[in-house]
Structure formats: structure tokens, C-alpha cells
Amino acid sequence: NAGVTQTPKFQVLKTGQSMTLQCAQDMNHNSMYWYRQDPGMGLRLIYYSASEGTTDKGEVPNGYNVSRLNKREFSLRLESAAPSQTSVYFCASTLPPGLRSTGELFFGEGSRLTVL
Amino acid sequence: KNQVEQSPQSLIILEGKNCTLQCNYTVSPFSNLRWYKQDTGRGPVSLTIMTFSENTKSNGRYTATLDADTKQSSLHITASQLSDSASYICVVSARENTDKLIFGTGTRLQVFP
Numbered sequence: 001n002a003g004v005t006q007t008p009k010f011q012v013l014k015t016g017q018s019m020t021l022q023c024a025q026d027m028n029h030n031s032m033y034w035y036r037q038d039p040g041m042g043l044r045l046i047y048y049s050a051s052e053g054t055t056d057k058g059e060v061p062n063g064y065n066v067s068r069l070n071k072r073e074f075s076l077r078l079e080s081a082a083p084s085q086t087s088v089y090f091c092a093s094t095l096p097p098g099l100r101s102t103g104e105l106f107f108g109e110g111s112r113l114t115v116l
Numbered sequence: 117k118n119q120v121e122q123s124p125q126s127l128i129i130l131e132g133k134n135c136t137l138q139c140n141y142t143v144s145p146f147s148n149l150r151w152y153k154q155d156t157g158r159g160p161v162s163l164t165i166m167t168f169s170e171n172t173k174s175n176g177r178y179t180a181t182l183d184a185d186t187k188q189s190s191l192h193i194t195a196s197q198l199s200d201s202a203s204y205i206c207v208v209s210a211r212e213n214t215d216k217l218i219f220g221t222g223t224r225l226q227v228f229p
Contacts, residue, residue: 004159042120042205042219043160090159103148103209105217107159 002026006091006108013081013115021076021111023091031094032074033058033105034066036087043090049074081115088112118143120208120220128226133196137223139189139206147209147216151180151191154203154222163191163204196227 004025013019025032030051035043045058049068063085065077074093078085091108095101120141129135141149148167152160164173168184177194193200203222210216 040221042221044219045217092159102165104150104162104165105160107161109159110157 004108025093029093122220126224
């Protein structure tokens with residue numbers, strides 16, 4: 001199993017350009033998440049999808065949009081990139097806590113985005 | 117305000133030595149506390165998850181403790197190895213759903229030979 005796969009791993013954009021970060025998981029997880037990680041700060045939730053067909057805003061959603069394409073895939077789109085969006089982005093997935101799950105989050109390897 | 121604070125920010129130890137990382141939180145209502153290991157340039161990987169009723173949990177050379185009364189947790193690493201060099205992140209869940217996770221800023225551990 002590949003777990004959680006993110007693409008691209010690195011990207012440089014100019015201010016105003018758009019791009020989409022792709023995420024796919026092969027663990028049959030219901031919930032998927034997008035976080036950003038900045039120096040000196042804890043990971044912050046951008047958007048999440050509790051199940052296929054639903055998405056909700058997290059702590060820092062401004063400037064981003066998401067699509068839960070199917071159970072496996074959850075993409076993050078920057079419509080008009082700004083330097084403040086320079087960050088490392090992580091996708092994660094989980095099953096809700098229950099008999100078959102501790103609610104453990106599985107993370108991708110990250111996508112490093114630089115906006116000039 | 118829900119917060120998770122970790123100390124120290126960074127730590128240097130020699131291979132084979134033990135160390136303890138601290139985590140204090142003010143998250144309420146509390147559901148569970150997690151420790152993650154993040155190697156440089158990689159995604160975080162789960163080490164332990166503890167609910168309020170668990171006061172200790174081990175994963176190999178990693179042992180986490182939790183005192184829900186004082187809202188403190190520690191991660192003890194025994195007989196450190198070079199591969200333990202990483203950031204260790206404490207994460208507290210404010211409720212059972214993982215959309216309410218509060219992340220600490222991490223402790224950067226460096227193990228030297």
C-alpha cells in the first residue's frame with residue numbers, strides 16, 4: 001500500500017498564478033484533510049472532508065478551495081497564489097475513532113510551495 | 117484559548133542517552149493526546165495515541181505519559197539512536213473528531229554519535 005500520496009512535491013509559483021495540489025489515499029479512509037506547516041507554528045487545518053461528497057472549512061481556509069473527487073482523492077486549489085501561501089502542505093487521512101480505528105492520522109510526504 | 121505548548125524547543129543528546137520531551141495543553145474538552153515523529157522533509161508519523169483514561173503507553177523505545185489532571189504529557193526516549201533525530205509533535209484532540217486537533221510547534225531533537 002502506498003498510503004497517502006501527494007503531488008507535486010515541490011512547486012514554485014508567481015503571485016497570481018493558480019495551481020492544484022493532488023492527494024490520494026489507498027487505505028479506504030473516510031476522512032481527508034489538508035494542513036499547512038509554517039516555521040515556528042503548529043500544523044494548521046485548511047479544509048477537511050469527513051466523507052465523500054462533503055467538505056468543511058478549517059482554521060485557515062481563505063485563499064483555498066478543495067474538491068473531494070471520490071473516496072480516494074482530495075485536492076487543494078490555490079486560485080490566485082500569494083506570497084503568504086508559501087508553506088509546506090500536508091494531506092492526511094483517517095478512519096473515525098471506533099472499533100476498527102484509533103483515529104490515527106496518516107500523513108503524506110508534503111508539498112513544498114513557494115510563491116514569489 | 118486551546119493551546120499546546122512543547123518544551124524544550126530543541127534538544128541535543130548523545131547516542132545511547134535517554135531524554136524526555138514535555139507537552140502542556142489547555143485544550144477543553146479533552147478527547148485524546150497524540151505524539152508524532154516528523155523526520156526532516158517528511159510527513160508526521162504517529163507514535164502513540166492516549167485517551168484521558170490512559171496514563172502511559174509505549175511504542176518500542178518511546179514511552180508517553182499523560183496526566184489529565186495537570187494537563188501534561190511527556191515523551192520519553194530510551195537509549196537514543198541517530199535515527200531518533202527528528203521533530204516530535206504533541207497533538208491534542210478537543211473532541212473525538214480529528215477536525216479539532218491542536219498541534220504543538222514541536223521539539224527538534226538531534227542525536228549525535
